[in-house]
Structures are given as structure tokens and as C-alpha cells.
Amino acid sequence: MTSPARPTTAPVDETTILADLTDALRSVLDDAELEATPITLETRFVEDLDLESIDLVTLTSELRQRYGDRVDFPAFFASLELSEIIGLSVGQVVTYVSGQLR
Template sequence: MTEPTTVDEAGVLAEITDVLRRVLDDLELEDIPVTPDTRFVEDLDLESIDLVTLTAELRARYGERVDFPAFFASLELSEIIGLTVGRLVRHIVGSLR
């Protein structure tokens, strides 16, 4: 696990954007702004395997302090489909504080 450089929302958003670029190497993120309102499924076309890969990368980054399985288990299917980057950022920041 690497230590996060910061635990503020802007820093976590930047880290998630960086991970998305690695996970979705075929997606041109330069053409799609990643903001707190960006939806993983509807805007970025992530499939379930992409979300699994993303959370695995983030878990490697943040370790056990951020419980991604419990977070996703607490969501209804419609909430997962509509999940925004901002909601995930807030979960990460809240877990790290």
C-alpha cells in the first residue's frame, strides 16, 4: 500500500482520475472531464469488471481503512448504476479521517 498524498476531496478526486486512466487505458479521459458529478456507469461506461478492478486498485492505494466491499454492499443496484465519482470520493475521505 502506498500512502495517499492527501485526504482532501480534491486530492482523492485526482487519485481516482489517475487510477481510472490506468484501469481504462482504452478510454480517452482527456476528452471526458472527471468531476464529482461524473457517473461511473452512465458517463464513463464502466462495466462491473471495471468497477472491481477500480476498487482493487483503490484498495491497494488506501488499504483496509477504506472498506470498499461494505460500501458497495450498502448500495442498492440503482445506486451502483448511478454512482458518482463524488460519492466515492466522499466515502474515501470520510474513511480516512
């Protein structure tokens, strides 16, 4: 189930963002995949979780529902080179979201 967008006044720390991201990954991956690869800041979306581009689109859609327009995921991904997207880690997304919410 998707959580509603957080109010703009609610403080959101990196631990909460990591939990939100992990929850959003549940809509993309099945539980067996999530159990096989623990989600940490070092976890890489493509290399560790085998996410494909369509999975990243689904993931960003889930996160957009949580954060609304405060976090511009399309702009974030558009700023990355293909090699950067392939090596993208959970920590990089957490850092980006955190920076956008400040």
C-alpha cells in the first residue's frame, strides 16, 4: 500500500527516507528478492537488485506519491549519465531526496 505524500512541514531524516525507499521497493520487487538482498545505503539498484529501467520508473512513481512535487525524480535521473544510473545506489537517492526536502 502506498503512503500518502508527507506534509511539507514534517521533518524527514535519512532513516525515514531509507524506510520509504525500502517500502517503495516492495511495489517493484517481490519479498523473496528483498530478503535476498538487504536494502542498505550501499545497495545498488541495477547491480544488486537487478532493477530494469521500467522498474526505476515504477519506483520513482511510488516515491512521487510519498513526496509529491517536492522531489523532482525525472530531473534527477535526467542529470545522470547511463553509467551513473547503472551504478546508482540507494544512498545516492536518499541523499538527493534529503537535499530536496531541506
